[in-house]
Amino acid sequence: MQAPEAARFRTAPYPTTLKPYGQALTKLAEERPDVLCVTGDLTRQCEIDLFQDRFPDRFIHAGMAEANMMSMAGTLARSGFTPFVHTFGVFATRRPYDQIANAIAYPNLPVKIIGFMPGLSTPGGPSHQAIDDVALMRVLPNMTVIDVADAVEVAQVVPAIADIDGPVYVRLKRGEIPVIFPEAHELSLTKAQTLVEGDDVAIFASGMMLAAALGAAKALAEAGVAASVVNVPVIKPLDRDGVLAAAGQAAAVVSAENHSIIGGLGSAVAEVLAEAGLGRPMRRVGVADTFGEGSLNAPYLFEKYGLGTQALIDAAWSAMGRGDNPPQAPVAPAATGEYAPV
Amino acid sequence: MNIDLESPVRRQPPADIDPRRLAAQIRLEATRMVAPQGFGYLGQALSSAEQVAAVFADLDWNRDRFICSPGHYIIAPYAAAGALGLLTREQLDSYGKNGSPLEAIGTESSPIVDYTCGSLGQGLSAAAGFALADKLRGGHAGRVYALISDGELEEGQTWEAAIFAAHHGLDRLIVILDANDSQVDGPISSITTLEPMRQKWESFGWHVADIDGHDVDTVVAALHEADSERCKPSVLICRTSTVHGLDCLPEDADGHFIKLPPQLAAAAEAELTRTLETL
Numbered sequence: 001m002q003a004p005e006a007a008r009f010r011t012a013p014y015p016t017t018l019k020p021y022g023q024a025l026t027k028l029a030e031e032r033p034d035v036l037c038v039t040g041d042l043t044r045q046c047e048i049d050l051f052q053d054r055f056p057d058r059f060i061h062a063g064m065a066e067a068n069m070m071s072m073a074g075t076l077a078r079s080g081f082t083p084f085v086h087t088f089g090v091f092a093t094r095r096p097y098d099q100i101a102n103a104i105a106y107p108n109l110p111v112k113i114i115g116f117m118p119g120l121s122t123p124g125g126p127s128h129q130a131i132d133d134v135a136l137m138r139v140l141p142n143m144t145v146i147d148v149a150d151a152v153e154v155a156q157v158v159p160a161i162a163d164i165d166g167p168v169y170v171r172l173k174r175g176e177i178p179v180i181f182p183e184a185h186e187l188s189l190t191k192a193q194t195l196v197e198g199d200d201v202a203i204f205a206s207g208m209m210l211a212a213a214l215g216a217a218k219a220l221a222e223a224g225v226a227a228s229v230v231n232v233p234v235i236k237p238l239d240r241d242g243v244l245a246a247a248g249q250a251a252a253v254v255s256a257e258n259h260s261i262i263g264g265l266g267s268a269v270a271e272v273l274a275e276a277g278l279g280r281p282m283r284r285v286g287v288a289d290t291f292g293e294g295s296l297n298a299p300y301l302f303e304k305y306g307l308g309t310q311a312l313i314d315a316a317w318s319a320m321g322r323g324d325n326p327p328q329a330p331v332a333p334a335a336t337g338e339y340a341p342v
Numbered sequence: 343m344n345i346d347l348e349s350p351v352r353r354q355p356p357a358d359i360d361p362r363r364l365a366a367q368i369r370l371e372a373t374r375m376v377a378p379q380g381f382g383y384l385g386q387a388l389s390s391a392e393q394v395a396a397v398f399a400d401l402d403w404n405r406d407r408f409i410c411s412p413g414h415y416i417i418a419p420y421a422a423a424g425a426l427g428l429l430t431r432e433q434l435d436s437y438g439k440n441g442s443p444l445e446a447i448g449t450e451s452s453p454i455v456d457y458t459c460g461s462l463g464q465g466l467s468a469a470a471g472f473a474l475a476d477k478l479r480g481g482h483a484g485r486v487y488a489l490i491s492d493g494e495l496e497e498g499q500t501w502e503a504a505i506f507a508a509h510h511g512l513d514r515l516i517v518i519l520d521a522n523d524s525q526v527d528g529p530i531s532s533i534t535t536l537e538p539m540r541q542k543w544e545s546f547g548w549h550v551a552d553i554d555g556h557d558v559d560t561v562v563a564a565l566h567e568a569d570s571e572r573c574k575p576s577v578l579i580c581r582t583s584t585v586h587g588l589d590c591l592p593e594d595a596d597g598h599f600i601k602l603p604p605q606l607a608a609a610a611e612a613e614l615t616r617t618l619e620t621l
Binding site (some may be wrong): 036057058060062065066068071072073075076078079080081098099101102103106107148191 | 364450459460461464467468470471472474475476478498499502503505506516
């Protein structure tokens with residue numbers, strides 16, 4: 001029995017909370033002596049200064065040496081530790097890919113790789129914008145890939161992945177995180193969760209795009225279109241049955257991710273639909289096979305690269321084959337808070 | 343073929359190992375292992391025989407770890423394990439064949455060693471991780487031996503690990519560097535200049551021995567000296583040749599991937615058998 005919609009998520013604008021990840025990891029380390037915290041010269045930026053202060057003996061500076069960091073994490077895990085490895089998503093996946101493949105994923109070791117600043121959440125330009133991390137990690141056998149939506153899920157994902165007996169990649173926005181879910185929300189690592197019901201179009205969203213998806217569904221509802229919104233924090237292994245059930249109830253499908261439209265959530269959903277023979281017009285909203293750019297702030301990039309609420313409304317409209325003008329999203333004040341390139 | 347092997351195999355080898363004799367046995371067993379294919383990583387066994395023999399003579403299998411960083415060197419520890427009765431004749435004969443856990447390039451299913459990587463340049467990091475794990479536990483009992491190759495010094499990751507290990511004073515880490523001046527495209531010295539190796543490692547904060555890698559007594563002595571080192575990780579730069587100890591090989595043999603047609607294989611086995619009988 002699913003909770004009534006009003007109890008599933010809060011009403012925008014969402015409150016925010018600071019550094020939920022750093023707090024959650026420190027809390028986990030209090031309970032689990034096997035947890036190690038490894039950093040690639042981005043301690044405060046990955047919120048693990050809290051851990052360093054509290055558990056200096058279990059805190060390891062690997063320095064700017066990601067290849068060595070990943071290979072060492074593999075043998076630390078072989079030795080019985082549960083290393084949480086921290087850097088930005090770009091440096092966590094692109095540079096040490098061979099090391100992750102051979103030293104972590106292939107031997108199926110419980111190393112937890114935490115990549116901060118997903119997609120265009122940083123104005124730091126293409127070198128700092130992880131638009132391909134989900135795709136890179138998703139293709140590795142044994143790897144679990146997670147992109148959570150809010151502070152409540154961030155706090156829950158930390159102990160949840162510690163219990164997975166294998167490698168995990170989590171991409172996390174840093175700093176100020178919206179609180180979309182009520183405290184009673186339970187993160188599921190196995191089920192995609194339908195937050196809004198609707199038969200016209202199903203919107204599958206992960207990570208930072210969930211808020212935009214909820215906003216788009218609201219605007220579409222006001223225009224007489226019933227959109228469902230499905231929260232998909234776990235992109236691999238994908239909840240195949242959940243995706244098929246939600247897509248099967250709708251006439252069209254839209255995916256929403258702060259990532260390239262190639263290889264991430266949209267691709268994963270499309271693979272499931274195609275293999276099941278479930279034909280639905282589909283649009284993938286995300287970074288459209290292009291690199292980003294440096295800027296002053298992230299909201300500018302989300303707008304420019306089509307990751308906002310209006311982009312989702314337009315995509316839904318197009319997927320439904322509507323020829324008339326789509327409804328316009330209400331102009332929301334640009335998100336405030338801390339955005340820094342590093 | 344279905345060989346039941348758990349990885350890593352943990353069996354205490356005989357207590358008294360003569361490293362000189364074991365080195366000759368490694369050469370002979372490795373020749374037998376590559377002979378059916380007519381080619382293979384024999385040169386790696388020929389260059390590292392004394393190093394592997396010296397480490398195996400010193401290994402406490404219940405306490406120490408042995409990392410074979412270059413996965414294609416796995417033939418040498420396998421040959422040693424065969425000579426010591428840790429692998430059977432049937433298992434050695436399966437080397438490199440379909441379905442065998444004794445793959446020609448080491449993998450997760452490789453027995454005998456604690457770690458090996460087919461993707462080169464990663465073994466020193468793995469060894470540093472093991473040594474760091476021991477240190478975090480407050481224990482310094484086990485030694486971590488890492489066999490690496492000079493070609494792997496071209497990989498930047500080796501130096502990332504070298505910096506880390508020295509900074510953390512991982513003195514239970516002992517690297518045996520097989521400096522055979524051989525890589526796929528030819529002599530390493532013709533492709534990149536790695537010298538001065540000794541000064542490089544010293545400047546990175548390591549205890550260094552620069553030795554004749556085919557003088558087994560020297561290798562054994564250098565291992566003991568490294569074992570007594572406190573504060574620094576150690577590296578033994580072992581100067582070697584990929585054709586050492588097998589005179590019947592042609593002058594121009596490609597040491598990275600030696601060709602061993604049936605006649606040459608028979609001559610090699612006969613020569614190495616005679617060598618072993620003189621010891």
